[in-house]
Amino acid sequence: MTERDHRPEPAAEDSDSWTEWDVPAERWLLSGYCRDQRERTVLLELAARIVFPTVIVFSLYLLFAGHDHPGGGFSGGLVAGQAFVLRHLAGGRLDDSSTLSMRPPVLIGVGLTIAVLTGFAPLLFGEVVLESDIYKFTLPVLGQIKLVTNLFLDIGVYLLLLGVVLDLLRTLGSGIEANAAAARREQS
Amino acid sequence: MTTVNLTMAIVLGGLYSAGFYLLMQRSLMRILLGIVIIGHGANLMLQLAGGPPGRPAMVGEAAPENMADPFPQAMALTAIVITFALTTFLLALAYRSWVLLGHDEVQDDVEDRRIRRMERRLAESEDDTESEATQ
Amino acid sequence: MTLLVALPILLPLAAAGLSLAFGRFADVQRVLGMVVLGVLIVDSAVLLYVADTFGPVVLQVGNWPAPFGITLVADRLAVLLLLVSSVVTFAVLLYSIGQRITDYGRGASSTTFHPIYLVLCAGVSLAYLSGDLFNLFVAFEIMLSSSYVLINRRATATRIRAGMTYTIVSLTSSLLFITVIALVYAATGTVNLADLAQRVAELPDGLQTALGLIVLIVFGVKSAMVPLHFWLPDSYPNAPAPITAVFAGLLTKVGIYAMIRTQTLVFAHNESWRLMLAIALITMIVGALGALAQNDINRMLSFLLVSHIGYMLFGLGVYDTAGLTGVILYVIHHITVQATLFLVSGLITRHTGTVALSRMGGLAKASPLIAVLFALPALSLAGIPPFSGFVAKLALLQAGVEAGTWSAYAVTGGAVLTSLLTLYAMARIWTRVFWGRVRKPEADPDPEDELVVGTGTTARAMVISTGLLVTVSVAIAVAAGPLAEISGRAAADLMRHETYSTVVLGGDP
Numbered sequence: 062m063t064e065r066d067h068r069p070e071p072a073a074e075d076s077d078s079w080t081e082w083d084v085p086a087e088r089w090l091l092s093g094y095c096r097d098q099r100e101r102t103v104l105l106e107l108a109a110r111i112v113f114p115t116v117i118v119f120s121l122y123l124l125f126a127g128h129d130h131p132g133g134g135f136s137g138g139l140v141a142g143q144a145f146v147l148r149h150l151a152g153g154r155l156d157d158s159s160t161l162s163m164r165p166p167v168l169i170g171v172g173l174t175i176a177v178l179t180g181f182a183p184l185l186f187g188e189v190v191l192e193s194d195i196y197k198f199t200l201p202v203l204g205q206i207k208l209v210t211n212l213f214l215d216i217g218v219y220l221l222l223l224g225v226v227l228d229l230l231r232t233l234g235s236g237i238e239a240n241a242a243a244a245r246r247e248q249s
Numbered sequence: 250m251t252t253v254n255l256t257m258a259i260v261l262g263g264l265y266s267a268g269f270y271l272l273m274q275r276s277l278m279r280i281l282l283g284i285v286i287i288g289h290g291a292n293l294m295l296q297l298a299g300g301p302p303g304r305p306a307m308v309g310e311a312a313p314e315n316m317a318d319p320f321p322q323a324m325a326l327t328a329i330v331i332t333f334a335l336t337t338f339l340l341a342l343a344y345r346s347w348v349l350l351g352h353d354e355v356q357d358d359v360e361d362r363r364i365r366r367m368e369r370r371l372a373e374s375e376d377d378t379e380s381e382a383t384q
Numbered sequence: 385m386t387l388l389v390a391l392p393i394l395l396p397l398a399a400a401g402l403s404l405a406f407g408r409f410a411d412v413q414r415v416l417g418m419v420v421l422g423v424l425i426v427d428s429a430v431l432l433y434v435a436d437t438f439g440p441v442v443l444q445v446g447n448w449p450a451p452f453g454i455t456l457v458a459d460r461l462a463v464l465l466l467l468v469s470s471v472v473t474f475a476v477l478l479y480s481i482g483q484r485i486t487d488y489g490r491g492a493s494s495t496t497f498h499p500i501y502l503v504l505c506a507g508v509s510l511a512y513l514s515g516d517l518f519n520l521f522v523a524f525e526i527m528l529s530s531s532y533v534l535i536n537r538r539a540t541a542t543r544i545r546a547g548m549t550y551t552i553v554s555l556t557s558s559l560l561f562i563t564v565i566a567l568v569y570a571a572t573g574t575v576n577l578a579d580l581a582q583r584v585a586e587l588p589d590g591l592q593t594a595l596g597l598i599v600l601i602v603f604g605v606k607s608a609m610v611p612l613h614f615w616l617p618d619s620y621p622n623a624p625a626p627i628t629a630v631f632a633g634l635l636t637k638v639g640i641y642a643m644i645r646t647q648t649l650v651f652a653h654n655e656s657w658r659l660m661l662a663i664a665l666i667t668m669i670v671g672a673l674g675a676l677a678q679n680d681i682n683r684m685l686s687f688l689l690v691s692h693i694g695y696m697l698f699g700l701g702v703y704d705t706a707g708l709t710g711v712i713l714y715v716i717h718h719i720t721v722q723a724t725l726f727l728v729s730g731l732i733t734r735h736t737g738t739v740a741l742s743r744m745g746g747l748a749k750a751s752p753l754i755a756v757l758f759a760l761p762a763l764s765l766a767g768i769p770p771f772s773g774f775v776a777k778l779a780l781l782q783a784g785v786e787a788g789t790w791s792a793y794a795v796t797g798g799a800v801l802t803s804l805l806t807l808y809a810m811a812r813i814w815t816r817v818f819w820g821r822v823r824k825p826e827a828d829p830d831p832e833d834e835l836v837v838g839t840g841t842t843a844r845a846m847v848i849s850t851g852l853l854v855t856v857s858v859a860i861a862v863a864a865g866p867l868a869e870i871s872g873r874a875a876a877d878l879m880r881h882e883t884y885s886t887v888v889l890g891g892d893p
Binding site (some may be wrong): 251252253257277280284286287290291292294295297298299320321324327328331332334335338339341345346349350354356357359360361363364367374 | 408452511518521527529532533536540541543545546547548549551552557558559562563565567569570571575618621624677678679680683684830
Binding site (some may be wrong): 063084129131135232233237 | 263307308330337341344348
């Protein structure tokens with residue numbers, strides 16, 4: 062029995078249209094199908110749904126603010142990870158709406174590669190490994206932009222951290238839950 | 250040379266002794282807690298190494314000579330991250346041990362026990378190992 | 385030029401990232417790992433030439449000046465060890481691929497082995513090259529956390545038990561390391577080694593000794609010096625052979641390297657160091673006697689590893705140029721030979737299906753190749769003349785005799801005795817494993833896991849990589865003259881560290 066079997070049957074085609082008119086266009090509960098009812102808190106699921114984008118945006122703010130304000134790739138990545146942790150707490154392992162199409166190890170690998178290659182980049186301009194530079198320029202709408210080149214290193218770190226948190230959720234969260242569920246099934 | 254105030258010294262002493270006490274237990278969970286506590290102690294010590302607390306940390310809030318030393322903070326941050334990662338690893342290890350063995354106790358070395366048994370046997374009959382060797 | 389210093393650290397890290405990203409393509413991972421470690425050998429060879437001819441190469445990472453930023457220093461000692469280590473990591477990776485422990489079970493390939501192994505290599509390089517105490521800590525953590533993963537990988541009940549001991553002990557010593565960094569920083573306000581060399585000398589004597597001793601304990605645990613060695617023979621033998629080989633070859637030696645670096649540069653002594661001599665003597669004897677009691681071939685080799693750590697401590701205890709030359713030669717010799725012996729033990733286990741000496745026999749007839757591959761490093765470890773062990777031991781014994789104090793004489797005697805005991809232990813393995821009645825290979829106790837044992841055959845890549853290391857070990861003996869000269873110059877650098885400080889701090893001695 063796969064986990065997808067828990068999904069409710071799609072609404073029958075011939076259902077009366079008047080029952081559908083006030084059904085929200087979006088799913089508000091996380092995955093649209095139930096885990097064990099006793100473990101479910103609708104409040105948390107709803108809150109997770111609302112808070113998730115906010116947290117991601119905040120993590121992006123931290124990523125870009127990181128040069129001379131509190132923040133940076135590390136804390137940004139952790140905060141973004143927290144958003145996924147919240148989803149995990151709300152939806153558990155059955156919440157497949159939060160899975161990225163990229164597998165966490167690949168995310169870690171890409172992040173690490175970006176970070177290290179950024180370290181090499183200054184050599185192309187005849188500078189020392191991991192040296193960073195500040196560029197200031199003005200864009201039409203956004204106004205003056207201050208670009209610090211170690212932002213790219215931070216982006217790498219951000220991805221790496223996000224990957225690590227997702228991998229932890231996958232192995233220590235969902236993995237253990239799935240093991241426990243399998244053990245319960247064997248017992249019954 | 251930086252010195253610590255008495256309260257902090259006592260806190261540090263408490264953290265280290267509690268941590269090392271827990272470290273000497275059999276259960277991996279307690280050992281884990283011990284390591285976490287010693288880790289906190291060590292990181293607190295790193296923080297204190299930078300001088301007394303309470304000075305501004307962010308650029309622009311005060312003249313550079315009145316600001317907190319950022320170096321120990323950077324080191325403590327790195328150390329915290331490392332301790333955090335390894336704590337997670339130990340947790341996973343404890344879980345794995347619990348799955349495989351049904352408990353999370355740190356056990357004695359099996360081979361050590363086997364050698365001790367062999368020694369006892371050797372004392373009982375001198376030629377026992379000889380025959381084992383030529384078998 | 386400074387790129388050469390950054391490459392040994394950044395290249396394996398980048399490769400680890402790529403290797404993770406290409407986790408589904410086992411061949412890409414293999415080629416990537418081998419190519420990167422091959423480049424590392426070339427890089428460190430060039431670096432050795434540069435550092436030996438023009439003096440230490442210093443990289444101030446990100447162009448931050450010395451006492452504030454991260455400094456990487458490639459002096460003779462660091463680069464010499466880096467070269468040997470990269471040869472060993474290269475050979476061991478080839479062996480691991482040959483033994484297929486890089487896989488996950490018999491069918492699927494694993495995505496994690498290669499990235500973690502490469503991160504381990506990066507950690508080892510960083511430990512050699514780092515120019516400050518905190519970076520050294522980070523390097524140790526990079527190295528050790530990957531080693532935790534490697535030793536607990538594919539965790540069976542026995543491996544978990546062994547891995548737990550290893551992880552907890554290493555973690556405890558790491559926490560002590562943070563503590564001592566905090567203490568050193570509180571006392572001096574810097575963690576840069578070159579800067580510390582000057583600032584620590586200004587501290588009161590008692591404080592210097594206390595800090596020096598805590599640092600000694602930290603690295604003592606990592607390098608398994610008696611009485612802090614207990615975790616090693618318990619945990620190493622339970623990992624697969626190539627992993628044990630790389631741990632035995634590199635991790636303990638990195639501990640020794642850190643000990644040499646800190647005790648010569650930061651906590652310099654004026655004369656021969658009695659405490660260290662005593663520890664060296666105990667380490668040698670306890671390790672050798674422990675080895676004789678064992679029946680498991682890997683445990684026997686692990687105890688011998690502990691015992692031979694004593695030789696390196698001996699040279700450090702003598703504390704003069706001759707002694708340190710001996711240590712450097714010995715570390716170089718021991719990295720290759722100890723790794724080779726564990727690799728051969730892996731070959732033996734694959735052939736016979738067991739690690740118990742009492743259940744093997746007649747391998748010389750069944751597989752003469754393994755016998756040759758074992759005999760050369762075994763004789764070298766015992767210090768028989770034409771091999772690398774002899775050169776290194778001779779240098780150490782000479783230094784011990786020339787030091788001329790009674791404690792140095794005592795340890796010299798102990799070293800000769802340990803040498804004999806090592807030979808005895810090797811002879812024991814030889815008679816049990818290679819002589820006697822030919823036995824049928826035992827059945828594989830766990831047919832599911834990726835470790836194939838008891839086949840009665842050898843795999844080509846495993847033999848080639850072991851052969852490569854044996855050749856390197858012979859080459860070390862052949863090139864003993866030039867090698868001893870470089871080691872002598874490296875030791876002289878260690879004894880008068882003004883050069884190091886000047887180069888790192890930028891002409892302000």
